[in-house]
Amino acid sequence: MASATVTAPYPAVASARAENVPTSTAAPVGYFQQALPANLILLSFLFLTVPLAAITVLRPDNLLMWIYVWLFGMTHFVITFAIYGQSRNVRHFASTWRNRLLFFVVPVAIFVGFDLLHAFKIGAQFPVFALVFWGAVRLLDFNHFNRQSFGVYQLYKGRTGVRFPVWVKKTENALFCVLTGLLFVTFLAGGWFPLFQSGGWLTVWAGGAGPEAPVVPLDVLQAATVVGLVVAVGLFAAAVGGLWRVWVAAGRPDGMAPALLYLLVQTLSAAMSIISFPLYLAALAVHYVEYHVLMIPRCFHVPLDNGSRLDRVFGRLRAHRGLFYLMVVAVAGLVTAGSIAGMGVMGRTAAVLDQPFDYLVLIAVFDGLFVFHYFFEMLIWRFSDPFFRKTLVGFYFAPKAG
Structure with missing residues (x-):
């Protein structure tokens, strides 16, 4: 992690004091306190989300969209497995029966379950079950999207150095929960604003x-939309107002503008998907970019144990960032190819009934990757877990003096 601290040998310090020359007292700077990571996330809305939304509207079948899915979307799923490449994480995962269940048994069950779900053609044979099941998966997707936005927003607020009242955080959490609900309503409405x-x-x-x-009956969806919109507008206004008041009371420290801009960007991203669900893929651009940005410390700045074979292998891989990302892109390419092959023969479509069992097993092998990601991410970014709080806090924000 980059640091602005300047150190000097004792003779040099003594000489500087003798000549009355001030020495550097710059405070350490954490990864997310730097300008580049925070700005890169914000700029992705302008340079990715907006152009991709235009492509979706004008040329929805453009090859560029699949390239985007491969290089940004699928890689953001695949790079999650880097967490398993570090021995201290694996030791924590295996430390208790509860952890073994959460970090090993459940992920395997998700992959196997989704693969068998397609291979045995459950969705095609039981359409009502498929409707409920895929609706639940989609709700997990929306919740994952907005939970990550809420978490990253807290990082932007943390850059201000201001401690905010609990009610502000609760208001922001409620706002992103309501956005999740509105996305789900549009999904139930067939993908168009009710x-x-x-x-x-x-x-x-x-x-x-x-x-x-x-x-669901359109009248019910419209009533839910109106209620959701009124609540969302009120929560957004309360969140911005609370942030502003605390910022003014704290003497207007730096970092307020990026925080507000991030809140606006992710609210707009959700809003465009609430209007038209086909825009959801473009709206995820900021989500993908910020995940890659935040994974950089967890992939490249984590101290490794040379006595661990796992760490030695991971260390050799991450020593060459080009090779590291080339591998991520290659695996993501396989997942993307499987997704393309499975288009039209998955879920509740009749086409799946004509496919052999072994073929469906092959193309659906990575289908649980999405739900695995939703589940796993709820665990590894949980700062209430003492292990992750201890291992993550120092990466993104420099420890305070004293």
Whole structure:
């Protein structure tokens, strides 16, 4: 981790004092206290989300979208496994029966379960089950998206050096929870904003139908949308107002503008997907970029144990960042290829019934990767866990003096 601290041998310090020359007293700077990581995340909205949204609207089948999914989306899933390449993490995962269950048994069960789900054609044979099951998976997806946004937003607030009241954090958490709910409502509405669909009692603009038919009565979805919008606007205003008041009371320290900008960017990302669900893939660009940015310390700055064979292997791999990311991209390419091959024969489509068992096992082998990522991420970024709090805090923010 970069540090701005300047040290000098004792004779040099003595000489400087004798000549009355001030020595450097710059405080250490943590990884996320630097400008580049924070700015890179914000710029990804302008240079990725906006262009990709335009491509989705104008040319939805563009090859660039699949390249984006491969290089940004799938790699962000694959790089998660770097956590298993570090011996101290593995020792923690194996330290208790509870940890073994959470970090080993459940992940394997997710991969095997999803593979068998497709191989035995459960979704095609039981469409009602498939509807409920994939709806639950999609809700996990939305929750993962907004939970990460909430967590990264706390990092941006941390850059200000200000301690915020508990109610501010609770308000922000509630805001992202409501955004999750609104995303799910649009999903249930067939992928198009319920208030823009004709035939409902609260239709404000008949903008056509969504990619699919609603699975819940439109009137119910419109009522839920109105309630959600009112609550979201109120929570957003309260969160911004609380942040502003605390910032002013603290003497206007640096870091407020990036924090507010991040909150706005991720709220807009969710909002564009709430309007039109096909834009969700473009809205995830900031999510993908920030994950890669935050994984850099966990991949390259973690101290390794030379006495561990696992650490020695991981150390050789990460010593060449180009090789490290080339491997991540290669594995992500296999996952992307499997996803493309599985398009149209997964879920509840009839096409799956015509495919042989061994073929479905092959193309669905990575299908549980998404849910594994949602589950695993809930654990490894939990600062309430003493192990992760101890190993992570010093990476992103420099320890305070004293």
